[in-house]
Amino acid sequence: xxxxxxxxxxxxxxxxxxxxxxxxxxxxxxxxxxxxxxxxxxxxxxxxxxxxxxxxxxxxxxxxxxxxxxxxxxxxxxxxxxxxxxxxxxxxxxxxxxxxxxxxxxxxxxxxxxxxxxxxxxxxxxxxxxxxxxxxxxxxxx
Amino acid sequence: xxxxxxxxxxxxxxxxxxxxxxxxxxxxxxxxxxxxxxxxxxxxxxxxxxxxxxxxxxxxxxxxxxxxxxxxxxxxxxxxxxxxxxxxxxxxxxxxxxxxxxxxxxxxxxxxxxxxxxxxxxxxxxxxxxxxxxxxxxxxxxxxxxxxxxxxxxxxxxxxxxxxxxxxxxxxxxxxxxxxxxxxxxxxxxxxxxxxxxxxxxxxxxxxxxxxxxxxxxxxxxxxxxxxxxxxxxxxxxxxxxxxxxxxxxxxxxxxxxxxxxxxxxxxxxxxxxxxxxxxxxxxxxxxxxxxxxxxxxxxxxxxxxxxxxxxxxxxxxxxxxxxxxxxxxxxxxxxxxxxxxxxxxxxxxxxxxxxxxxxxxxxxxxxxxxxxxxxxxxx
Numbered sequence: 334x335x336x337x338x339x340x341x342x343x344x345x346x347x348x349x350x351x352x353x354x355x356x357x358x359x360x361x362x363x364x365x366x367x368x369x370x371x372x373x374x375x376x377x378x379x380x381x382x383x384x385x386x387x388x389x390x391x392x393x394x395x396x397x398x399x400x401x402x403x404x405x406x407x408x409x410x411x412x413x414x415x416x417x418x419x420x421x422x423x424x425x426x427x428x429x430x431x432x433x434x435x436x437x438x439x440x441x442x443x444x445x446x447x448x449x450x451x452x453x454x455x456x457x458x459x460x461x462x463x464x465x466x467x468x469x470x471x472x473x474x475x
Numbered sequence: 476x477x478x479x480x481x482x483x484x485x486x487x488x489x490x491x492x493x494x495x496x497x498x499x500x501x502x503x504x505x506x507x508x509x510x511x512x513x514x515x516x517x518x519x520x521x522x523x524x525x526x527x528x529x530x531x532x533x534x535x536x537x538x539x540x541x542x543x544x545x546x547x548x549x550x551x552x553x554x555x556x557x558x559x560x561x562x563x564x565x566x567x568x569x570x571x572x573x574x575x576x577x578x579x580x581x582x583x584x585x586x587x588x589x590x591x592x593x594x595x596x597x598x599x600x601x602x603x604x605x606x607x608x609x610x611x612x613x614x615x616x617x618x619x620x621x622x623x624x625x626x627x628x629x630x631x632x633x634x635x636x637x638x639x640x641x642x643x644x645x646x647x648x649x650x651x652x653x654x655x656x657x658x659x660x661x662x663x664x665x666x667x668x669x670x671x672x673x674x675x676x677x678x679x680x681x682x683x684x685x686x687x688x689x690x691x692x693x694x695x696x697x698x699x700x701x702x703x704x705x706x707x708x709x710x711x712x713x714x715x716x717x718x719x720x721x722x723x724x725x726x727x728x729x730x731x732x733x734x735x736x737x738x739x740x741x742x743x744x745x746x747x748x749x750x751x752x753x754x755x756x757x758x759x760x761x762x763x764x765x766x767x768x769x770x771x772x773x774x775x776x777x778x779x780x781x782x783x784x785x786x787x788x789x790x791x792x793x794x795x796x797x798x799x800x801x802x803x804x805x806x807x808x809x810x811x812x813x814x815x816x817x818x819x820x821x822x823x824x825x826x827x828x829x830x831x832x833x834x835x836x837x838x839x840x841x842x843x844x845x846x847x848x849x850x851x852x853x854x855x
Contacts, residue, residue, distance in 0.1 A: 345603050370714045373600055379711055379841075399614035399621075399718060402666045403607060406592055410605035418614060420715050427601045427840070435666050438621045449605065459604060 341455035357444040370423035395421030400436040410450040431463040441465040476570040480691040482698040483512035484809035489648040489679035489797040493586040497529035501537035501582030504680035516542030520574035525557030525581040526801035555836020559804025559848030566704035580682035583799035601840040613665035616753035623768035631658040633752035641795020643821035648677045648797030672752040677797025681806035697816040702735035703851040709842025723847040724761035735851040739763035746807035747833040749792040786824040807832035
């Protein structure tokens with residue numbers, strides 16, 4: 334799950350992140366047999382056990398389903414920190430939010446890579462989200 | 476299937492018992508269970524012990540100290556539903572005719588972890604992102620308030636009600652009533668939840684004696700009938716999910732009502748998994764006791780008070796009793812046993828004849844919860 338880099342930064346979930354210039358996306362799995370969507374991606378569908386699956390890439394805008402500020406939590410994530418469940422291209426995932434307060438439900442967010450904490454091995458970073466300040470022309474659909 | 480009876484209950488009071496390990500707490504509860512029912516160890520056909528952090532062969536380490544060594548004994552781990560899952564397996568053995576008398580218990584010591592949030596399973600993508608149970612319930616709460624127009628004051632009402640009930644329960648971790656102002660002044664934990672919206676990490680143990688009809692007749696203790704015993708696992712998927720509708724509870728409830736031939740309207744009391752105040756709303760609705768999005772209003776009207784339409788968490792719930800993870804599901808059945816046998820003293824729900832117990836838990840990604848168990852109990 335973790336990928337070490339030479340800067341002793343652990344990129345949590347790094348193998349599922351796709352970066353292209355300023356755009357950050359996640360790798361997800363679509364099952365051609367039952368239509369399920371999976372994140373983290375997988376070789377066998379966890380709904381129907383079919384291997385007829387496709388690894389694909391999400392867009393970089395999503396919608397916050399719910400969010401909170403964790404004020405008492407594991408020291409590695411340096412509370413307070415903000416978490417959100419994000420809906421994007423059929424997948425829901427948990428991510429840190431680059432914010433001081435919880436996002437209101439249905440807030441449009443943008444995927445990024447950023448710091449999420451620090452443990453004994455060094456800095457932790459991962460895919461994170463931030464509230465969209467400028468909506469893309471195409472809009473953001475859940 | 477044969478009818479199954481609960482013919483005895485024992486609880487080691489919940490609280491902070493630093494240095495008293497899970498096996499010792501379990502031993503004390505089971506020893507009390509044998510003493511109060513008057514049965515001898517050789518009458519026990521099988522044993523089932525639920526615990527999440529108690530370690531390998533926990534059930535053997537408890538039961539062999541009271542002379543139950545030799546028959547089949549199982550240690551059951553199913554997160555918050557560990558104890559209730561142990562009861563379910565005991566129910567299977569009696570209902571299926573493989574045993575006439577079994578002990579099922581749950582035990583846990585959480586003091587050993589120190590304070591803060593409980594350690595969860597490793598190797599889970601959400602936990603490696605900083606997920607804790609408080610955050611999961613905080614997000615359910617945020618969404619519930621958003622979707623149905625409830626407020627933090629509604630969450631507080633659950634804490635005040637359940638702590639008021641728990642003030643009468645000598646087995647509860649917290650035996651002091653609280654005011655809305657106390658909740659408001661307590662530490663913020665994960666917005667919108669404050670400390671007094673959360674159950675405490677506790678130490679404790681509980682055990683029940685399950686038996687066949689013939690066996691129950693030989694005993695001098697009163698017995699109640701276990702009309703339904705159900706365990707379900709979470710529906711795993713990583714697409715969009717309505718976090719205000721715990722489908723694992725709804726599915727387990729549907730199966731339990733069918734098995735018992737009873738409806739939500741038949742219930743006199745419910746002990747449910749109020750690990751956080753919002754959970755009482757979510758589960759009351761998923762159990763079919765009130766309409767979707769209406770539990771907070773019914774709570775405000777007093778419908779779920781001990782003398783209300785249906786008493787919810789009359790023993791104080793997890794918010795008062797505390798939550799020694801593996802012991803919680805069993806202690807709910809013990810509390811219901813005393814309610815239905817008229818022995819609940821200051822906690823007594825007047826005329827209680829039908830009780831439902833519900834635990835659900837397990838913080839792993841992709842499911843509401845990892846495991847949920849529901850039991851329905853009646854006076855006969």
